[in-house]
Structures are given as C-alpha cells and as structure tokens.
Amino acid sequence: MSEYLRWNPGITLGIDEIDLEHQTFVVMVNQLEDYQHDPDMATLILRALIKYAAFHFQSEENVMYAAGYPDLNRHRTLHLDLMDHLNIVMMEAFKQIPDFASILDFFKGWYINHTTKADQSFAEFLRQQPPHQRKSLAHPELLRAFRPTSTVCAADLSELPPALLEGFDRAFGAHRIAMATLMTELRQRDPALAERLWQIADTLECTALAALVRAALQRRPSDRHDLQARDE
Numbered sequence: 603m604s605e606y607l608r609w610n611p612g613i614t615l616g617i618d619e620i621d622l623e624h625q626t627f628v629v630m631v632n633q634l635e636d637y638q639h640d641p642d643m644a645t646l647i648l649r650a651l652i653k654y655a656a657f658h659f660q661s662e663e664n665v666m667y668a669a670g671y672p673d674l675n676r677h678r679t680l681h682l683d684l685m686d687h688l689n690i691v692m693m694e695a696f697k698q699i700p701d702f703a704s705i706l707d708f709f710k711g712w713y714i715n716h717t718t719k720a721d722q723s724f725a726e727f728l729r730q731q732p733p734h735q736r737k738s739l740a741h742p743e744l745l746r747a748f749r750p751t752s753t754v755c756a757a758d759l760s761e762l763p764p765a766l767l768e769g770f771d772r773a774f775g776a777h778r779i780a781m782a783t784l785m786t787e788l789r790q791r792d793p794a795l796a797e798r799l800w801q802i803a804d805t806l807e808c809t810a811l812a813a814l815v816r817a818a819l820q821r822r823p824s825d826r827h828d829l830q831a832r833d834e
Contacts, residue, residue: 606635607710613717615725617665622760623658624717630654631709638702642786645695648705652688659685662721671727680720684712760818767819 609628614621630651637643659681666674691705788795 604632604635606706607631607713610717613722613725615721616728620658620662620665623661627651627654627658627713631706631713634702634709635706638706641699642789644702645700648695648700648702649692651709652685652692655688656685666724669724669728669731671724673723673727677720677724680716684716762818764819771819 607628609625613624630647634644634647634651637647659678663674663678663681666677671677687708691700694700
C-alpha cells in the first residue's frame with residue numbers, strides 16, 4: 603500500500619479510539635492514492651472517506667463534549683467547514699472525473715494541519731485533566747455509548763486472529779475489483795442506472811470496512827511485513 607500519508611505517533615491524543623480513527627483515515631487516504639488512476643474505484647474510496655470523516659468528527663466531538671472541552675464549538679466549526687468542502691467535491695464528482703491528485707493534496711494538507719494544531723490543543727487540555735478522568739474518557743464503553751451501533755472501528759477488530767483479518771482483507775479486495783469491473787461495463791451501457799446502483803452498493807460501505815481491517819492488521823508489527831509483501 604502507498605505511504606503517501608504516514609501515521610505520526612507523535613500526534614496521538616492518548617485516547618485509543620480516536621487515535622485509531624486517525625490511523626484508519628491515513629489508511630483510506632493511501633488507498634485513494636493507490637487507486638487515483640482508476641476513476642471508478644477512486645470515486646468509491648472518496649465516498650467512503652467522506653462518510654468516515656463525518657463519523658470520526660462526531661466521535662471526536664462526543665469525546666470533547668464528555669471531557670468538557672471549552673473550545674468544542676470552534677473545533678466543531680473546523681469539522682463542518684471541511685464537510686462542506688468535501689460535499690462540494692462529491693457533487694462535482696457526479697458531473698465529471700475529479701482531479702484526484704488535487705483532492706489527495708488537500709486531504710494531506712488538511713489532515714497534517716488539523717492533527718498537529720487543533721487536535722493537539724485538545725490533547726494539551728486532556729493532559730491537564732486528572733488521571734482518573736483521562737482514563738474514563740479512554741474507556742471503550744463510554745465511547746461506544748456515543749456512536750451508532752452500526753459503526754465499527756479498528757479497535758473492535760484488532761483482537762481477531764490475524765488469519766481471519768487477512769481473509770477479510772482478501773475478500774474485500776476481490777469484492778472491490780469485481781464491483782469496479784462490473785460498474786465500468788454498466789456505465790458504458792446505462793450511466794444513469796449505474797449511478798443508482800452505486801448508491802445502493804455504497805451503503806454496504808465495503809471500502810470503509812476494508813480500510814478498518816487493514817488498520818487492524820497494521821496494528822500488529824509481526825503481521826505488517828506479510829501484508830506489505832502481499833501488496834508488492
């Protein structure tokens with residue numbers, strides 16, 4: 603997989619769920635870089651990225667609210683501004699093939715700026731809180747109470763046997779390739795029907811799930827080499 607965007611352990615917030623969501627975002631951006639010259643697949647990954655960004659922002663804001671973070675409203679405004687921009691990008695993608703190189707540059711710049719500045723302000727606030735409060739925020743049950751039951755994060759998968767995760771990874775890879783091939787053929791015959799079908803297929807969020815599986819695998823140092831070797 604591409605290393606266009608790299609995870610920097612130095613920007614961790616100290617809350618496992620949020621840090622893993624940041625790592626998953628990195629994985630998905632790198633997937634977009636891998637497929638940027640395949641418009642059908644890249645568009646699907648872009649959609650998944652936008653959906654995942656919306657989920658992550660809500661997850662992060664919930665933690666900020668639970669912590670009593672005084673700059674929550676300002677931080678939420680930054681999230682909303684990004685979602686407004688991404689929604690425009692997605693609307694343009696319906697009209698013409700996007701400039702994925704520019705989109706990647708935007709994602710990379712925004713991610714680095716946001717995680718090293720705005721998110722670090724929250725991290726500093728957390729470091730000033732009593733240790734027992736920081737621990738309660740990191741507890742999985744608290745965070746799960748704030749997020750939809752239909753969502754899954756990398757932490758939920760990371761304890762699964764590596765062989766099972768790798769099986770899911772292969773299955774999702776085969777699914778993506780098969781769907782992209784079929785949709786390319788369908789678009790040549792009936793573009794309108796192809797778009798309607800994408801809307802249905804995209805609700806399965808297989809690309810987002812695939813990224814979560816990859817993120818869970820990459821948490822295991824002993825498995826990462828095998829995963830990268832298979833990609834090569």
